[in-house]
Amino acid sequence: MPVVVEPDPATAARLLSALPPGAHGVDSTDRLRAWVGEHTDEYVVVLGPHLGLEDALAACEALRVGRPTVSVVVVRDQSDTPIDTVLLTRAIKAGARDVVPHDDLEAVAAAVGRAHQLYVALRGPAGVTQQGRVVTVFSPKGGVGKTTMAVNLALALADGGARQVCLVDLDLAFGDVAITLQLFPSHTVEHAIGSEDTLDAAMLASLLTRHQGAVMVLAAPSQPDVRERITPALVTRVLTTLRETFDFVVVDTAPAFDETTLAALDETDECVVVATLDVPTLKNVRVALETLEMLGIARGRRHLLLNRADDAVGLGPDKVEGILGLAVAAQVATSIDIAASTNAGTPIVAGKPDHPSSTAIRALAGLLAGAPAGGAESAPHPAPPTPTRRFRIRR
Ligand SMILES: Nc1ncnc2c1ncn2[C@@H]1O[C@H](COP(=O)(O)OP(=O)(O)OP(=O)(O)O)[C@@H](O)[C@H]1O
Ligand SMILES: [Mg+2]
Structure with a gap:
């Protein structure tokens, strides 16, 4: 392209x-x-x-x-x-x-x-088909920072355009990716309803909204009731089609194990699980991790992101790792700058690239990508995940 x-x-x-x-x-x-x-x-x-x-x-x-x-x-x-x-x-x-x-x-x-x-x-006309990676940002709890992290991760992965990234808003009832990026989409995933068997890259491209040249967004429907008409099969088709065009497909999710989230998780290569340092959230994240394990989702490719990871609450990252049985991949402290960037429509990795939160998110993006896009200090790219067939949701 x-x-x-x-x-x-x-x-x-x-x-x-x-x-x-x-x-x-x-x-x-x-x-x-x-x-x-x-x-x-x-x-x-x-x-x-x-x-x-x-x-x-x-x-x-x-x-x-x-x-x-x-x-x-x-x-x-x-x-x-x-x-x-x-x-x-x-x-x-x-x-x-x-x-x-x-x-x-x-x-x-x-x-x-x-x-x-x-x-x-x-x-020759055939060209080369690529397979991008699906990164899903998930948490069973609301308000922990999934959207904030998904948007910032997408921008960090895009690295100013060095990688092609699509951000998909799968919080189908109350998605706020578009507003977070101050985008006003003319089309959303709603316009793909009914095309579970026919959706192709060209049709999907016409539903995307461009953010600053480097990240494309598939926005959530503007009305919450439309969610009912978006089937798990459509979500699967959207993600498999997008991964043919993009290097990374970053998925923001609703705080639930509903059928569409499960369909996205089933296509996921890298799952970023967002947790905060409070006991109810940690309890729910633990249950969610057990469920992901039971379903065989992103086994060995789950990354714990501690958001609002401040020292003063009596629970440190080591305790969290013990409770959840998963190493902390990234920590982002509570910061007024993050909330202010969201309100200003300029995510922190773009608005304040030297902020400690931006550095932490870029480091996580580097881990997901396997190597910095700039290439110089390139670490070996991780082996592609074994394509274990996980599970299928019946319609
Ligand atoms: N580390 C942080 N420091 C300060 N504010 C933060 C931080 N992370 C997120 N926020 C703020 O918290 C609010 C909720 O974040 P966000 O919308 O990303 O959560 P969410 O998990 O997507 O919520 P929902 O489950 O409702 O979709 C936002 O106003 C965001 O700016
Ligand atoms: Mg959200």
């Missing part, structure tokens, strides 16, 4: 609007390097007008040598850099296939279309 490299979110969104559904935005050439490293099927890179010219030409040169099958389209703002013969000569020598003005979206779309034709001619 086309990838746009553009540091300005509004410009990235404008360019992406001209490209096929599933086109993806990254905010820097560093993120582009990580992206093309992970996506061997990439066929076109669009370098946006806010990238410095030297930076853009260096990216062309690196792709020309390292990934000659990837076409590069350079977009320039003519008031900064006139598209003249000097620029065209430099761009073509560096390996660009097209140079187009930033205000001509039709020209951008046409250049990407030509790149696709070339890709099909070089590689």
